[in-house]
Amino acid sequence: MSSTLQSILVYTFIWGSIYLLISLGFSLICGVLRIFHLGYGVIFVIAAYGTWMFMEDVGLGFIPSVLLMLLVQIGIAVVVFYRGVFQRYLEEEEILLTLSVLISIALMHLANYLYPVTAGVSIPSTIIDAMLKIGAVRISYQMLLAAFVGIVVTFVFVLMFLKTRIGLIVRAISQNLEAATLMGANVTKMYYLAIILSVIPPTICMLMIAPFWGVDPFMGSPLLMTAMLIAILGGLGNLKGSIVASYMIGFIHATVSFLYVSRFMGLAALIITLIVLMIKRGGLFAGETLW
């Protein structure tokens, strides 16, 4: 097998798994609450800058900082986004979308104000600073680790939705809200749960990709775009679709990068998504259900 083909296969797996981690929370919100969470990108910013704040300003260690940041993250998701926006404006989509974006932009600017680029924000989450050789391809352990974590987190989420009672209720809500309510499902409780669960993959993602990703206050926007692209391609809110779409985008990126030129990988993914949507309206999988 040629080295280019090996590179494409390896990086499809690596990038696809990372994209999965980026998009999982967004797809979950789409699937359960049936909304486009345009403030999703700020979760990555809070993960990075929250951890940094607790480490640098409060002087805590890495693990306590991450745990406290996660509490802040959940607090913002529940109080600001869910109670402040989603719950109030669930029926008024334009207000909900606008407010989500505005809150997200405000938080990014706050991060920029508190820790401008000169502050040198970073997350010391490098575990193995070395390279692994797979066939003719050399890959950093850190990327590989991020990819495996992506798969594990997705597996846990899928398992939860397929094998637990809570997962069953969440799926029922995602398929038919009225029927689920009539069957006695506590929708509000499940919404809270979905909101809390949705911050976990992007938070873990940020910690995993920080060793090879740039950290800046406005990094949330491109990450939101990636999550949206995958969710749309896969079928809004369908986790099965998100998994397939993540690896498909990973494959497009790897193919364009190794066969042509890396700067067109984003454009190529957009064009192919457009073509898919023209052929299969609604994306690869039906968006009416979470799985």
Place this chain on the structure above:
Amino acid sequence: MKRNLFLIGISFICLAMIGEVGIAQAQSTEPIKIGFMGNLSAPSSISAKAAAMMAVDEMNQAGGILGRQIKLIVEDTKGEIPKCVEIYKKLVMVDRVLAVFIGEKVEMGVAGMEIGAELYPEYPHIFFSTIGSGDDIWHHVRDNYKKYKFGFQTYYFISTNYLKILSELNSEVFKKLIKAKKVAIVYEDMEWTKPLRKGLKDVSPRLAEVYKKNGLEVVYETTVSLDQKMFSSVFEEIAASGAGVVDCTVGYIDEAAFIKQWSQSSARNIPVSLWGGLAGMPPAWKMTEGKVVGVMIGSSMVKVPITKKTIPFMDNLMAKYKVGPIFGSHTTYDSLYGFKKAIEKAGGIGNIEALIKQLEQVEEVAVLGTIGWEPRYHYNLPYPKYITPIVQWQKGEMKVIFPLQFKQADYIPPDDLRR
């Protein structure tokens, strides 16, 4: 009666003349107004603003310019072109400033220069662009001197000089310091790299050709986009190309991601040289968790006494204005001092045309060498007059490795530094 009227008339004229003199004197002691505008949320503009304030404070403490104090009016463009135009008009027409300094990206400088050209006949003033990179500002002057002669550019990024000066210096660094024979070139997809990618008609061939002429073999060329986050494929291809050095004509890409991925790629032992950007700032070490070790970059933020002004500028900016020097702060500070000297040589601010002529001839000791502007094109005098040292990240610090007269350390290969 006629005689009385004549006397009254003469007295009135005399009184009026005395009054005129009084007004003229009052005007000549009024502060000279200078406007500064930039995106005051961006670190480069914040630093440039502090540098402008420092220069003005120093000048005022030393007696001002020809005995007149200087008043700096600072405005925030918020990075928006319509706002930039609106502020420019306000500074020139309402505040009646003598000069407008734009410490922001080149798009803002161009917008300011266009509105400035419209205002100039009625409101003569001077314009300086002290951060904007590229050739747009000085090309305006070159192509229509009469209309844009009031505009001056102080920034390192002038593609013509890159092709004619910096590429020659780079060739020297690559061959003599790094001992490389093969070069991989990474361009960022921006307007300022276009002459490097494609050459400048009647001026210079493209960068790869310049390197080839200097005895270096270019084995790989690629362009990366500003929104790109994944560079693994680029580094794997560079490693496969057999390059001895990676020359990155970049300044605006996600350099933290670029460097982190280089340090974890097959190309990690191939030295990387960046033309500018975030990696040339002290926080780069923290931002990359030290993965920037071994990276070379053109940086004016290293403490090396290029002139007697360099170290005091860096220390005072930090101590008194609580801002670190970033790209654009040196150029803003130096431009103000060049401007001061030109006013003094012109004997005042009454004749803007004379002031422009003086700006075209002036040379003044600056933080980074000598400040002055090329008489026909109005970009600041390049290397060796104005110097951006090439530094290498070694053990948490940037060390100057070139030019040799300012050398603080020898070049060390990245793999040796990691050990």
